Amino acid sequence: EDQVTQSPEALRLQEGESSSLNCSYTVSGLRGLFWYRQDPGKGPEFLFTLYSAGEEKEKERLKATLTKKESFLHITAPKPEDSATYLCAVQASGGYNKLIFGAGTRLAVHP
Amino acid sequence: SAVISQKPSRDICQRGTSLTIQCQVDSQVTMMFWYRQQPGQSLTLIATANQGSEATYESGFVIDKFPISRPNLTFSTLTVSNMSPEDSSIYLCSADRGPSTDTQYFGPGTRLTVL
Numbered sequence: 001e002d003q004v005t006q007s008p009e010a011l012r013l014q015e016g017e018s019s020s021l022n023c024s025y026t027v028s029g030l031r032g033l034f035w036y037r038q039d040p041g042k043g044p045e046f047l048f049t050l051y052s053a054g055e056e057k058e059k060e061r062l063k064a065t066l067t068k069k070e071s072f073l074h075i076t077a078p079k080p081e082d083s084a085t086y087l088c089a090v091q092a093s094g095g096y097n098k099l100i101f102g103a104g105t106r107l108a109v110h111p
Numbered sequence: 112s113a114v115i116s117q118k119p120s121r122d123i124c125q126r127g128t129s130l131t132i133q134c135q136v137d138s139q140v141t142m143m144f145w146y147r148q149q150p151g152q153s154l155t156l157i158a159t160a161n162q163g164s165e166a167t168y169e170s171g172f173v174i175d176k177f178p179i180s181r182p183n184l185t186f187s188t189l190t191v192s193n194m195s196p197e198d199s200s201i202y203l204c205s206a207d208r209g210p211s212t213d214t215q216y217f218g219p220g221t222r223l224t225v226l
Contacts, residue, residue, distance in 0.1 A: 032213055036217075041222075043205075043218050044154070045217075046112070046214055046215075046216060049213075097144075098144075098156055098159065098169075099154070099205075099215060101153040104153050
C-alpha cells in the first residue's frame with residue numbers, strides 16, 4: 001500500500017535557526033513527489049515537484065531533495081513568515097494523477 | 112499554474128440536509144479532484160472528476176453520498192448529501208492540466224460545519 005510519513009509532526013524554531021523536515025514514502029512506482037505549504041484556513045500552495053533520486057530544487061529559503069526512500073525540505077535561516085504546515089505528497093506511476101498526502105509538519109518560527 | 116476558486120468559502124448546515132460546493136478554474140484543465148481535510152488531519156482524495164465521464168471514487172467514498180458533476184473543462188461541483196456531524200471538514204478542489212503536467216493546484220477550500 002502506498003504510504004507517506006512525515007516527521008516531525010511539529011517543529012519550533014528560532015528565527016535564523018536552520019532545520020530539515022522529513023518525508024518518507026512507500027510507493028509502487030514513484031511518478032513524482034510534491035511539497036506544499038498550507039497556511040491556516042487556506043488551501044495548499046504548491047512549492048516543488050521532484051521526480052528522481054538525486055534531484056534538488058530551491059526556492060528562497062527552501063530546498064527540497066529526493067532519495068529513493070525519502071525527501072527532505074531544508075529551511076535555511078527561517079523567518080516568522082515561514083510558519084505554516086508543510087505537506088508532502090506522492091503520485092504513483094501507472095495510474096491517474098492521485099496524490100497521497102502525509103500528515104504534515106507544523107512549523108512555527110519565532111522571532 | 113491555475114487559479115481556482117470555490118463557493119461557498121464556509122457554511123453551517125443542519126443534519127440531514129445537502130450542500131453543493133462549486134469549483135471554478137481560470138483555464139481549461141484535464142483533471143479535477145475533490146479532497147477532504149478533517150480537523151487536524153491531512154488531505155484524503157474523495158474522487159477524480161473528468162469531463163464527459165463518471166467520477167472515479169476512492170475506497171470509502173460513494174456516489175450516493177458525494178455526487179460530483181463536471182459539465183465542462185473549467186467547472187465541477189461536489190455535493191455532500193444527507194449530512195451528519197461527521198461530515199464536518201474542509202473540502203478542497205484541485206486541478207491539473209495532465210497528463211503531461213501533473214502538478215495539482217488547490218482552491219482555498221470550503222469549511223463545512225454540520226450541526
